[in-house]
Amino acid sequence: MKYGESSFDIIYLLFAIISGIIILIRRRDTIGKLMGSAALILGAGDAFHLIPRVLNYFVDGDFTAWLGYGKLITSITMTIFYVLLFLLHTKLFVWNSKTNKNRILILLLIATACRVILCLLPGNDWAGGGSSVFYGTIRNIPFVMIGVLIAVIYYQRRNERKNFKRVWLYITLSFLFYIPVAVAASLVPMLGMLMLPKTVCYMLMLGVFLKEIDGNYLTLS
Numbered sequence: 001m002k003y004g005e006s007s008f009d010i011i012y013l014l015f016a017i018i019s020g021i022i023i024l025i026r027r028r029d030t031i032g033k034l035m036g037s038a039a040l041i042l043g044a045g046d047a048f049h050l051i052p053r054v055l056n057y058f059v060d061g062d063f064t065a066w067l068g069y070g071k072l073i074t075s076i077t078m079t080i081f082y083v084l085l086f087l088l089h090t091k092l093f094v095w096n097s098k099t100n101k102n103r104i105l106i107l108l109l110i111a112t113a114c115r116v117i118l119c120l121l122p123g124n125d126w127a128g129g130g131s132s133v134f135y136g137t138i139r140n141i142p143f144v145m146i147g148v149l150i151a152v153i154y155y156q157r158r159n160e161r162k163n164f165k166r167v168w169l170y171i172t173l174s175f176l177f178y179i180p181v182a183v184a185a186s187l188v189p190m191l192g193m194l195m196l197p198k199t200v201c202y203m204l205m206l207g208v209f210l211k212e213i214d215g216n217y218l219t220l221s
Helices: 002-026 030-058 066-091 098-120 132-140 143-154 167-186 189-214
Strands: none
Touching: 002 189, 030 066, 030 132, 030 189, 066 098, 066 132, 066 143, 098 143, 132 167, 143 167
């Protein structure tokens, strides 16, 4: 199992980081910068958790603190990823109301600030592995709110851009796989396996970004 999981983690990290670099090189407009930055932040942030996880399988030593702080960094960078997805949405689609866009942005920023503050509370005990069910629950409440918000706005415009038709679904599935892990993996370690399909959802989103490199603005009939 350790070889399969480690190989998958490495492939994912390389795919995310290389995708981000390719997007930034090949598409230099605002949309390209947002997609490329989102891919790089996702890959680089996850690396802080996944690399110690891989090393833990093959190197003798205590990686508890590394894994814990890696989870902290990943928690914050995943949140930034969704903020970038919102900003990307504002560039991909024409909003009918600037007021609605500003309201959603304010709500998103408030939820993001709450998420970061909750992640930084000492009760999370990242150095000890961050295994508190209570803190695992409360720090993910604003994160789930962010996910629902982003999924809804992409769902509402799903028929306007061919490449982004299923992004709302990938976001929804990623959260459905993630929530049981975030809340109860410390009690039921086997739940950690749900991170694999969750990661596949992220890779599918990055695949959407790669398809969009050429600036294909075709809408669905």
